[in-house]
Amino acid sequence: MQFSFFKKKTSPKNTLCILDIETTGFVPGEAEIVELFILKVIDEKIVDEFYSLFKPENKIPNADIHGITDTKVINSPRFKEKNNEIFEFIQGSILVGHNIINFDLEFLNHFLDKNIENETIDTLDLSRSVLMDKLPNHKLNTLAEYFDINPHTHSARDDVMTTYDVYKKLISIKYKRVNDARIKLSNLTLLYGKEAFIKDFSLEINEPSIIKLCGPNGSGKTSLLRYISGIFEGSEKGGSFEVVAPQGIKLLDSSPSLIEDLSVEENVQFLTGGRVSDKKSLHNLLLRVGMAEFGEELVSNLSSGMKRKVEIATLMEDASILCLDEPQNFMDEDGIRIINFMNEMCLSRKGIVIYSSLNDNDDKIIYDLKVDLN
């Protein structure tokens, strides 16, 4: 079996925008935003920040909480004046915040000209999934105390810094179990009956990377991915296969792995093994793949591309090794972006992504290495 390796591209950088707002109350519309701080972080380096106080329409009734008085904001701009600047600042980034989905985003979407459609990571949800019942509650102060970092002070800037520190701690806990994913295939021969379609194939991957398997129909791409995933139905002859995947291997097969009689949310609940079960987490996960509005819909009513997006949603969080069989099939531009995002998430937890493609020159999905199965 002839195959070739070469370095193709490096992965895009991870841009995070950690944000926090201070308001005059709890209900958007009744209350207004008086302070906003956004910290931009690229590849764990703080690169920029956005800060502004805003002059509300009404008097500030809760200055005792955040220390922002009417006199302090007398010369500040109205929130609407900063609309474009805010959008430009957060463009293309992942938004991070504590209770960001139920509070900050609700306010921002209410007061901005259009809704924010960025990916979001809520440290409240992250904490609930990582620490579970280790803490009495998952408030920012409780988390700060737990991780021994500066507690929040109800000033947007301090709260953002605390949130960022908490986020880093939570991520390190979440992914410390997932490291050193490795695959080593030596002189492997795969057969269906007596016919061998992969002969003496060798492949070794020792570091987080995205591998593209290339080859025409019948070259063994699907079978190889199924073999690595442990669901290959044929037989093997000779060679050896070693895999280290602390959080398992998951396969996005060419045919959907969804249950047609269940709704999108029920499928996600089942396929994530019950890890994503409550309404809010389900909504957030589906929001990432643009399927939040179809949560109640039966899978049998969805198009092929939509089904693929739902499957991708279930692959977002876990797995050290992702095997994707022609993931670009049925996917539009948005779908390709989602695949790239999923791959990035896998890399960030030191995982390996292997995907197959019919087209040698199809570079919509970013990859590091190419293996030619011709």
Place this chain on the structure above:
Amino acid sequence: MNKLRYQYSFINVLIKELTIEKRRKQTLLVVAPISFAILLIFPLIIEGRAHVSTEILGTYHIVLLVTFCLLFSTRSPDSNFDIKKINKLAGVTQSGHFLGKIISEVTILLPSLIFFDYLAAALTNHPIQTSIFNYFIFTFLFSTCICSISIFVNFISDFDTKLVQILILVTVFIPIGLIMTPIWIGVSPDLTSIYMLMFFGITLVLVGFSWITNIKRF
């Protein structure tokens, strides 16, 4: 519940299977009405009246049980490869799959069977000749046997050759029905205990065999 679902994969499978059944309503809308029709037609064909004489009551009950269980077992074909693929994605273990599947199948079959039995008793004026306790124990063991066999046959035949599956299932269901039928017709209390012990042993063997096959297959 969510925590349990995460910790024990069989609960995840159980919830999935029950949700599918609730959505499809196959047992309620397909299996039960067809069985009910056979229940009404059978005495009319055999005796020309809605009454089954004592001589053929055993045969009548076996036919009904086999028909009902056959319809139930073949109601939703499963592809082994799809099961394997989906379980792998959901992180469901082999044992988790088997336990979840058998518990869900028994949960669906048991009440349907009880309902069906009582319907048959009412329509044929032959009441069930045993105590309620014995009846429930026997029906539970019978359901467990039927579900184990059904899952096992699904493993080995992949449910894509219906005729073969039906032949295998009928062949196995008839002897199981033969053990169950005396409970319906009525046997002496001493024999009931022996029957129960025997049935319990058979159930254990069938469940164990099916479980091992499941683990080897997946």
